[in-house]
Amino acid sequence: MTTHEASLIEVARLAEVSTATAGRALGGYGKVSERTRERVLAAAAELGYRPNSLARSMVTGSTHTIGVVVTDVANPFFATALRGITDVTSPAGFEVLLANTGGELAAEQRAVTVMSEKRVDGMIVAAARPGEAAHLKHAMGAGVPIVLIDRQVSGVPDADSITVDNDRAAAEAVEHLLELGHRRIGVITEAGDQLARVRSGTRRRGLFPSAVRLRGYVTALGAAGLPVDETLVASARYDRESAYDAMNRLLDLPEPPSAVVCTDNVLASGAYRAAQDRGLRMPAEVSLIGFDDEPWTTLVRPELTVVEQPTYDLGARAGQHLLDRITAGATPRRPQHIQLSAKLVARSSTGPR
């Protein structure tokens, strides 16, 4: 029970062969006679030998490790995506090096740098800022493939990306409400400050999901010939309390909306709570739509109408994509940008005006 790990050299010595032969016997490469293989295996077992991956990686140039950078593992969205990633990469023999940035750019830069130094074979990144790409570019320049998930980043044209079609997702939510006869439709969003940019029609690359969803809201209204009433766009931070307040602000308006879209599951739970606390009957007095089909959305009464994102699939695809990139290696294909589509699940929190 020493603290010392046996090395290949010691195994070789015990088996009375060279390290080269011992390596061949244990590593399964090259030719070894049956007799010596057995001797080496026995010696390895006796010493409790574990190969040193660091040394191996130094010479092979591959670590069989991929880096995953997310803003918040505790968010079911990322937790589920992460599960999708590991489910795909683990059978392929890849381990995941995880970093949590809390949405802070500095933390993300640090994480990407450290992962580069640890020589990960590739990275999956949910970026903190849509416009900051220097650290990602540096990594790609060093030959580390990157797959962006959930959020596009402008300035890393070579990186693949797997995102959700948030434009359509939000538009579908709004269209659903329009069909039900709603005309004053509010939205609770983290991207309220970007309303002007969104309305002026920026390219997608520079926008994060919440902003893209806001754009979907704007375009859907526009397509229906309705104006965008800025008082119906309520800003919230990324927490339930803030969404709770935003919902109350909307409902306190002289002309409150008859329906509200939340661009996120956290915001939806805050808004739902606000409607409950005011004793409003959904959907009779106000209709509500959330994002992400979490288990609780069918436990509440009324059940919550949501736009369901393919969260697990997002992670699984990203993992598969990265593996392809890593193993494809020398054959650089053009970067791919995959958009998964979200699905409206109509339930009883939405109803006719």
Add this chain to the structure above:
Amino acid sequence: MTTHEASLIEVARLAEVSTATAGRALGGYGKVSERTRERVLAAAAELGYRPNSLARSMVTGSTHTIGVVVTDVANPFFATALRGITDVTSPAGFEVLLANTGGELAAEQRAVTVMSEKRVDGMIVAAARPGEAAHLKHAMGAGVPIVLIDRQVSGVPDADSITVDNDRAAAEAVEHLLELGHRRIGVITEAGDQLARVRSGTRRRGLFPSAVRLRGYVTALGAAGLPVDETLVASARYDRESAYDAMNRLLDLPEPPSAVVCTDNVLASGAYRAAQDRGLRMPAEVSLIGFDDEPWTTLVRPELTVVEQPTYDLGARAGQHLLDRITAGATPRRPQHIQLSAKLVARSSTGPR
């Protein structure tokens, strides 16, 4: 934009110094004159130099990486604990290598082995089986400290552990119901098959949380002088549907329970749903208690009474503990077994008989 990463040797050559000096200038160890430091830094910047952690780790013997093994990252319980871990370890300069076992022993053994080979500095493990310890012992034998979370494992006496006092947690839930006058109290559990073992009083080490909670249920009833009616112990697997069925089985009994305890948040949501679907009024017709204080428990009507586990704290403590072990290094303290206490949060899903 080559695929090649500059090495220390190239930096040294460009700065016209030895690798030793270049290493000192960049690594911040040893003595270097101001002038040469600047020259080296300039050369490093020009080449976009990134130190190779693998090489460094080979010589220093430390990777600044910790392994985390959980059964399911997508479960909010583990996702939150994981967040606690990274929040503590990341500022200390440690990265997390994550593995998801799906509760399968083989996957866990593989993960622990691979992590050992990758020379993690320590591991945090939520084990798949309470009795399988060989792989953990091997790792500890090689000098890798291990902190067990959520689940004790018999056979690794040297490992620290951070668990929740599930015995008390479950007992409090039952006591709460007893105080409300309930006498027929059901339980939905994953450890139904271990009822006999639990009743015969096995030591804690060999039991997993669900079994320990079942024991808490048994002892609380015993303390109140009530018998354990085996028909009131309903088994379920780790999913909502199974819990849904279990709840229905309980309610279909000739003498159904007037109150039910679920030993897990997933089971609670299934049971809640079952009660809803039968049109039962809670707590008038049946009282229900769940585990883990998740956001949805206050959105449903009635709000769910729960036993709240200090999930985030569990992870944060485990992280801190492991860091202590790693840095303490040569001073081996006795293994510590910390039990965090859970808290009953009484809400409106429980009421008088």
Add this chain to the structure above:
DNA sequence: CTACTGAGTGAGAACCTTCTCAGTCGGTGG
């Protein structure tokens, strides 16, 4: 002037593998 100090530097070993290249040795075809 000598001896000593201390800052700065370089040569080279060590960490543990994989991989290339050059053998050795028995067997086989000419």
Add this chain to the structure above:
DNA sequence: CCACCGACTGAGAAGGTTCTCACTCAGTAG
């Protein structure tokens, strides 16, 4: 008998750091 082959093995380099040890050189105390 020779050339050759094929199966197996070993010596040693390579990979990129850190660290030890020895060295130089200027400054300083005696």
